[in-house]
Structure formats: structure tokens, C-alpha cells
Amino acid sequence: MAISLHQPAFSAHSTFLSTNTTATNLPPNHHLRLPLSFRCNLSLTSNSNPEPEPVYSSVKSFAPATVANLGPGFDFLGCAVDGVGDYVTLKIDPQVRPGDVTISDITGAGNSSKKLSKNPNWNCAGIAALSVMKMLNIRSVGLSLSLEKGLPLGSGLGSSAASAAAAAVAVNELFGGKLQASELVLAGLESEAKVSGYHADNIAPAIMGGFVLIRSYEPLDLIRLNFPTEKNLFFVLVNPEFEAPTKKMRAALPGEILMSDHVWNSSQAGALVAAVLQGDLVGLGKALSSDRVVEPRRAPLIPGMDGVKKVALEAGAFGCTISGAGPTVVAVTDNEEKGREIGEMMVEAFMVGGGLKAVAMVKKLDTVGARLVSSISR
Amino acid sequence: MAISLHQPAFSAHSTFLSTNTTATNLPPNHHLRLPLSFRCNLSLTSNSNPEPEPVYSSVKSFAPATVANLGPGFDFLGCAVDGVGDYVTLKIDPQVRPGDVTISDITGAGNSSKKLSKNPNWNCAGIAALSVMKMLNIRSVGLSLSLEKGLPLGSGLGSSAASAAAAAVAVNELFGGKLQASELVLAGLESEAKVSGYHADNIAPAIMGGFVLIRSYEPLDLIRLNFPTEKNLFFVLVNPEFEAPTKKMRAALPGEILMSDHVWNSSQAGALVAAVLQGDLVGLGKALSSDRVVEPRRAPLIPGMDGVKKVALEAGAFGCTISGAGPTVVAVTDNEEKGREIGEMMVEAFMVGGGLKAVAMVKKLDTVGARLVSSISR
Missing domain, CATH: 3.30.230.10 (Ribosomal Protein S5; domain 2)
Known part of the structure; x- marks a missing residue:
């Protein structure tokens, strides 16, 4: 080749x-x-x-x-x-x-x-x-x-x-x-x-x-x-002690999806790309949280995920979803210190809702x- | 309200x-x-x-x-x-x-x-x-x-x-x-x-x-x-004498689509948005031409459409698809004169392939x- x-x-x-x-x-x-x-x-x-x-x-x-x-x-x-x-x-x-x-x-x-x-x-x-x-x-x-x-x-x-x-x-x-x-x-x-x-x-x-x-x-x-370099983008990455094999996560996906879900997710994909190029952190977070196709099928396979997302958003994260095929959960924010607070709450929610130990880190792009x-x- | x-x-x-x-x-x-x-x-x-x-x-x-x-x-x-x-x-x-x-x-x-x-x-x-x-x-x-x-x-x-x-x-x-x-x-x-x-x-x-x-x-x-103002974007709009009622065009769409088509179209939607914001005309055209969900179902309802798209691309258009629910076909190019040539060929293709009279216009954004x-x- x-x-x-x-x-x-x-x-x-x-x-x-x-x-x-x-x-x-x-x-x-x-x-x-x-x-x-x-x-x-x-x-x-x-x-x-x-x-x-x-x-x-x-x-x-x-x-x-x-x-x-x-x-x-x-x-x-x-x-x-x-x-x-x-x-x-x-x-x-x-x-x-x-x-x-x-x-x-x-x-x-x-x-x-x-x-x-x-x-x-x-x-x-x-x-x-x-x-x-x-x-x-x-x-x-x-x-x-x-x-x-x-x-x-x-x-x-x-x-x-x-x-x-x-x-x-x-x-x-x-x-x-x-x-x-x-x-x-x-x-x-x-x-x-x-x-x-x-x-x-x-x-x-x-x-x-x-x-x-x-x-x-x-x-x-x-x-x-x-992504515009002058914008502050922080990823809160919370990794629970839990194995989510890619194979199993992929098997959770349907072979077909509703046309209405397709249109929705496509528009959010477009909005996600626009948010990245325009440096729109709120829009980026909103897009991150908007998936109606994959996350709804995979989230139930990660114990506590729903609660983790909920507290992340309540704590001020702009958006939250599964990182890759999981089990790490990713949230976005514009402030490192706030990111740490969000991370702590997500770690706690993993224990409360899923009985899982987890570690959080806050990273830049x-x-x-x-x-x-x-x-x-x- | x-x-x-x-x-x-x-x-x-x-x-x-x-x-x-x-x-x-x-x-x-x-x-x-x-x-x-x-x-x-x-x-x-x-x-x-x-x-x-x-x-x-x-x-x-x-x-x-x-x-x-x-x-x-x-x-x-x-x-x-x-x-x-x-x-x-x-x-x-x-x-x-x-x-x-x-x-x-x-x-x-x-x-x-x-x-x-x-x-x-x-x-x-x-x-x-x-x-x-x-x-x-x-x-x-x-x-x-x-x-x-x-x-x-x-x-x-x-x-x-x-x-x-x-x-x-x-x-x-x-x-x-x-x-x-x-x-x-x-x-x-x-x-x-x-x-x-x-x-x-x-x-x-x-x-x-x-x-x-x-x-x-x-x-x-x-x-x-x-879209970056310094870029030359021309739309070639070819409108055939043919009625394509929105209702019929909508009925042609499936209730469900393949997950693989969803992923493909979502990625093209993202690429389309990126092309617009980056002023990438070639990328915009490519995205325009890439639809695997809607156009394949609607194109057969517009007589000659496949041939019209084919000649548009052969004539140098960056991309081509149905405008709205049709029957107008839209192609994109970076040069007005070239746009007119592309339009003429598309008009001819509508007659040859679909037996339809058509008119072309070349317009800016x-x-x-x-x-x-x-x-x-x-």
C-alpha cells in the first residue's frame, strides 16, 4: 500500500x-x-x-x-x-x-x-x-x-x-x-x-x-x-471504574433509525461543526447534549450515566455526553476551576447513581x- | 402569540x-x-x-x-x-x-x-x-x-x-x-x-x-x-416545466433509514456547514452531491434528473442536487460564465433525458x- x-x-x-x-x-x-x-x-x-x-x-x-x-x-x-x-x-x-x-x-x-x-x-x-x-x-x-x-x-x-x-x-x-x-x-x-x-x-x-x-x-x-484559539474550552473527563467494551456498545446501536431522528441529529451535527468553527461554547455544549440516536441506546449500559449528565448540566456545564464508546463521560465548560467543581459532582453522581468509583480530570483542547x-x- | x-x-x-x-x-x-x-x-x-x-x-x-x-x-x-x-x-x-x-x-x-x-x-x-x-x-x-x-x-x-x-x-x-x-x-x-x-x-x-x-x-x-464575502459562489438554478408537489416529494421519503446512511449523511451535513463557514467551494459542492437519504428517493420522480446532475458535474460544477423539494436542480460553481455553460448543458439534459423544457439562471448568494x-x- x-x-x-x-x-x-x-x-x-x-x-x-x-x-x-x-x-x-x-x-x-x-x-x-x-x-x-x-x-x-x-x-x-x-x-x-x-x-x-x-x-x-x-x-x-x-x-x-x-x-x-x-x-x-x-x-x-x-x-x-x-x-x-x-x-x-x-x-x-x-x-x-x-x-x-x-x-x-x-x-x-x-x-x-x-x-x-x-x-x-x-x-x-x-x-x-x-x-x-x-x-x-x-x-x-x-x-x-x-x-x-x-x-x-x-x-x-x-x-x-x-x-x-x-x-x-x-x-x-x-x-x-x-x-x-x-x-x-x-x-x-x-x-x-x-x-x-x-x-x-x-x-x-x-x-x-x-x-x-x-x-x-x-x-x-x-x-x-x-477552534478559535482565543476561546477558553475545557473538557471535564470523568472515567468510572467500569468496562464498556466497544463491541457491546456497538451492538447496542440499531440497524435503522427514524427519519425524524435522522433529521434532528443531522441538524445538531451541523450545529456542532458551526459551534466549533465559530467558537460558540454554549452552542457546542448544546450540540454535545443533543444526540437522539446513539446516546439514548448507550447511556443505559453505563451505570449512573443519566444522573452524571444531569448533575453536570445542573452544575453549569454547557453540555455533556459519552466520550467515544464510553464509559468516560465528557462535559464542556469555559473555566478550569468550574470544570473541577463539575468533575467532582460527576464523580459523586457516578457513585450515588451507579455505585462506581470514578476519577475526573479537566483538560484543554x-x-x-x-x-x-x-x-x-x- | x-x-x-x-x-x-x-x-x-x-x-x-x-x-x-x-x-x-x-x-x-x-x-x-x-x-x-x-x-x-x-x-x-x-x-x-x-x-x-x-x-x-x-x-x-x-x-x-x-x-x-x-x-x-x-x-x-x-x-x-x-x-x-x-x-x-x-x-x-x-x-x-x-x-x-x-x-x-x-x-x-x-x-x-x-x-x-x-x-x-x-x-x-x-x-x-x-x-x-x-x-x-x-x-x-x-x-x-x-x-x-x-x-x-x-x-x-x-x-x-x-x-x-x-x-x-x-x-x-x-x-x-x-x-x-x-x-x-x-x-x-x-x-x-x-x-x-x-x-x-x-x-x-x-x-x-x-x-x-x-x-x-x-x-x-x-x-x-x-460565507466568506471574498469568495465567488454562483448557483446554477435549472427549473424544468414540471410539477413536483411537495406532498408527493415528502411521501417519497422513508419513515426509517439505515444507520450507515445516517452516519454518512450526518458527516456530510457537518462537512457542508464547515465548507460554508470556511468558504470551501469544492467542499461545498462535494457535500451538495453527497446525499444518500433524500435525493436517491426524490430524483427518480423528476424526469431526467440523474442525467442533469451528471452533465452538471461533467461540465465542471462542484456539486449538484435538488433544490428544496424540486423540481429545480441546483449546481454550484465559482465563475458566472462557467455557470451559464453548465446551465445550458443542464437545460439540454432535461430535454434529452426527461423530455422537459427548462430554464437556467445563474445567481449569487x-x-x-x-x-x-x-x-x-x-
Whole structure:
């Protein structure tokens, strides 16, 4: 598989490169260099490309957590949240067969990281790394990868996408950042397809940052929705100790829906996109809360969800819904301190209404996406 | 019935007032004064408002044609098109019972205007005029109204909405422009409900201009989507000699749709809104063409439609779909001359594929909406 882009060439992350650079040193408007729309066409092969030389002996990358669906944006909209996500350290390793990758270590996320396979063909980070190596036509260098999970598995915060995004960016940057963001999304999508289903609403924002609308898959067509930087948007993310397997959450959805519900949800999807682009926080919250198709079927599967949403809105959140396939619940507000108060009330409501322990965090929008955080020159 | 607005007060058209002022003298960015979102609450009564004095003895107003649905924006999105629409002349008439309106004359639109009732309770313009008079609490003045149809009936170009919008604005301006745009939309909606169904996707853009998203009806919540003024957007509108009654077109729609079609259309609705706000003409066209829910059911009811769409796209249109409930077909392009070529080919395709005569016009976006075009002081 290989790719041609119908967009002016740009390197998604090439300006990030410098030894020991941290993400916080990035220019704040870096993301504005991204074109608004990305399209990929899989008709060409990349094997004709010359194999690039590695630029670093080792890189460390980070990819953020993501909130997919956002109510009426079911299966086509997601956004990245700042300051929580996964890290990948990637090294040139002469012990590893050239063109291959091994997973040396998986840490973090409590015991749940032990569930993850170290076979790169069955690990999100491994699959994405191999996919990018194939795109770049890497045949002479072997890599070893270490994954540090900052996100719990199956939380509805794009855990698998964060691993895949961090790995994809790490490989790309190690070899000089030749690939564009949309190509890395395709690599991540290959990983998502094997691990949690063929959907890009986590992997696209995990790689690109901000809000991303997935317009189509064939060809992959992504629309970056720039939220006005001057607006204060805070996500309250409340994660209960409860397993909500994506499979079960997907099975809860009907094969058909009422035309009237379709019209309603479509209009709310349009309103959601307008709210993001116009920086209308109240409108964003309203759209988030408006889903009549997916949330009504999934909420009953998360103990206490209805009460959690209710207290979030009562406490002043602009809107509230399930993050991804759950069980994390997401609310939005314009004030960090208020976000903490809302979060505390939601945690309490999870215990009262669902008998579930939960933890809350308040996060800003991540507008950068997956990035290099440090590197060691050769 | 009466209204309270949850938005900063503004008079939608009060700056338009001057004797013999034409719409072309309006400031080009006039519409930017509109707030992004309008909400109406019907819980208060207006009867407590003092009855306003008439400011003019006579006014003439214009309201533009509108394109509703726009593919995946079915039933919640519409836009106004420049230079074609209906005119209303409204006069203070001592012969008319105070608080009432009579329709003195209906002209234009060939023979089809003869189909229109002169009973104000059964005429779109009459209903809207009476509704605005009620909102303003007019009890001491009688009015006579003359309607000049610039739009054919049942064409899918918002003919009834244009009449209602022109009448609503005329009454409001005659009495000093006290009501806001969203209130006039409510008056027009009362008219639409009686004549063609309770939907605001024609009446809202006919009154407000530009693109308008109808977020909800209870309360009425409208989102103005500002298309970047520097972009060239042309609508190619091809109207065949064929009757496509709204009722029949509505009956063609299913009660339920596939979840997969819902997700697809919702994502295209989001993409459509993004394209409008970002001024992305290619993306707008693509969204217009993408409907998998409504157009596939309605297109077979318009003879030749498939071929018309095909040649429009082959001729370089960015996108093409049914305007409103049809039979007019709308295509978009960025060049007026090209628009005319596309229109000619579409007209030919209607004859070849559907045996229908058709006429084409190329129009820009109307960003002003219904307005006063002239007035005579008392």
C-alpha cells in the first residue's frame, strides 16, 4: 500500500525536531500550517521511493487522548485533549531484523497494560510503526519500541489511537519526517482497524490535534476544524471504574433509525461543526447534549450515566455526553476551576447513581496532535 | 402569540429605511450586524406592547428566492439567492377594516399566480402580514397588499417563503421596524405551516439572507452561517416545466433509514456547514452531491434528473442536487460564465433525458435577505 496526496506538500511535524525539545516549546499556532482538508488516494505504490536514512538514533514521541463522537458527531468527529496520552520511545536497534520492529517494553496504565501484546502485529503501536515503515520503504534498519501508556484501556479516550499515533509519528520523525499527517492517519487507521474497528475519529485528531471531521474513507478525506484559539474550552473527563467494551456498545446501536431522528441529529451535527468553527461554547455544549440516536441506546449500559449528565448540566456545564464508546463521560465548560467543581459532582453522581468509583480530570483542547518530545542525534 | 428574544436587541432592517432607496444601495456588510444565533421563546404575550404608529404611508419590499435542503442539509439548512424573488407593496388603506389586511392584486409568475387566493387567511403573504400585525398589536390601521411574484409556484425555490418574507418585512417596516429578524421568521413560519408545512429552511434565509441553519423549533433557534464575502459562489438554478408537489416529494421519503446512511449523511451535513463557514467551494459542492437519504428517493420522480446532475458535474460544477423539494436542480460553481455553460448543458439534459423544457439562471448568494426597496413617507 502507498499513498499520493492531493494537497500541497507539508511535513506534519518536521519543525518539531530538535534534541530534547518538549512539546511546550512549540509555536502556539503551529497547527495553522495544516491545510483545511486532506485527501489520500491509495492508488500508487511507495516502493518506488528511495529508502530514507535515519536522522536520529532515538526519538520519543507523545500522542494525546481523544474524544470521539461528541454526541451527534457519531463516527465522524473527534478532538484531541491536552496533557494526557501515550509516549513511544523508538530506537535504532542492530539486534532487530532490518525492516522490522520489536516491542521491548510496555508500561503505565496500571495492570491493564499487561493485557497488551508485545507482538508488534497485534499491538496498536506495533502495527502503526510497521505500517509507516512500509510506507517509507524501510528495509535496512531494525527498530525497538517502548510504549508508555498514559491512558487506561477501553476508557473511551482513544487509548489505542494514542499508542498508534505516537508510534506512527516516532517512526516518521526518526527517518526525517517525510510523510504527511494524512498518511500517518492512514497508518494509524490500519492499526485501529485491527484493534478496535475501521474508524478514524480517534486516530485523526490524535495525529493532527484539534477537532477533525472525517468526511470519507475512500478516499480518506479529513477536514480540520479550527477552534478559535482565543476561546477558553475545557473538557471535564470523568472515567468510572467500569468496562464498556466497544463491541457491546456497538451492538447496542440499531440497524435503522427514524427519519425524524435522522433529521434532528443531522441538524445538531451541523450545529456542532458551526459551534466549533465559530467558537460558540454554549452552542457546542448544546450540540454535545443533543444526540437522539446513539446516546439514548448507550447511556443505559453505563451505570449512573443519566444522573452524571444531569448533575453536570445542573452544575453549569454547557453540555455533556459519552466520550467515544464510553464509559468516560465528557462535559464542556469555559473555566478550569468550574470544570473541577463539575468533575467532582460527576464523580459523586457516578457513585450515588451507579455505585462506581470514578476519577475526573479537566483538560484543554490539544491543537498540536502527536509530536516529537525529544530526540538523540546519530 | 408573542415573543421574547434571548439575544441582544437589533432591528433587522431598520437601516434600510429611506424614500426610494433600492437594495443595491445597502452597505455590503450589512448582514454582519446579525448575531450568529437567534432564539425565540413564545411564552410571553405582545398585547402589553403599545401599538406603534405607522412611519410610512406605503412601502415596497423584496424577498429573495431560497434553496433549501442543499443535499445533506435536509429540512434544516437553506440559503438565499440574489436577484430573484417576490415583491410586496403595502399601503395604509382607510377602506380596510382597522387591524386587517386585504390583498388587492397578485401579478407575475405567468398564469400560476391566478392559483393564489386573495383571501389573506389563505395566502402566504396575507398570513405573514396578519401575523406581524398581531405581533405588533396593530388595531387602528388597515392595510392593502399587492403581491408581485417573481418566482414560479412549486418550483423548489421557496416561492411561498419569498411572499411571506416580503410581506412580513413590509408590515414591520411600515410600523418602524420594531421586530427582529427571528420574530419575522416566526411570522413567516406561521404562513409556511399553513401553506407548505412547518419548516423554516426557506423562510429563515428568505428573511435573514445568507445560509441559515435551523437548530431547533421549540424554541426556534437559528444559526446564521457567514460565507466568506471574498469568495465567488454562483448557483446554477435549472427549473424544468414540471410539477413536483411537495406532498408527493415528502411521501417519497422513508419513515426509517439505515444507520450507515445516517452516519454518512450526518458527516456530510457537518462537512457542508464547515465548507460554508470556511468558504470551501469544492467542499461545498462535494457535500451538495453527497446525499444518500433524500435525493436517491426524490430524483427518480423528476424526469431526467440523474442525467442533469451528471452533465452538471461533467461540465465542471462542484456539486449538484435538488433544490428544496424540486423540481429545480441546483449546481454550484465559482465563475458566472462557467455557470451559464453548465446551465445550458443542464437545460439540454432535461430535454434529452426527461423530455422537459427548462430554464437556467445563474445567481449569487443573497446575504441581505428580505428588505425594503422603497417607501413613501406619510
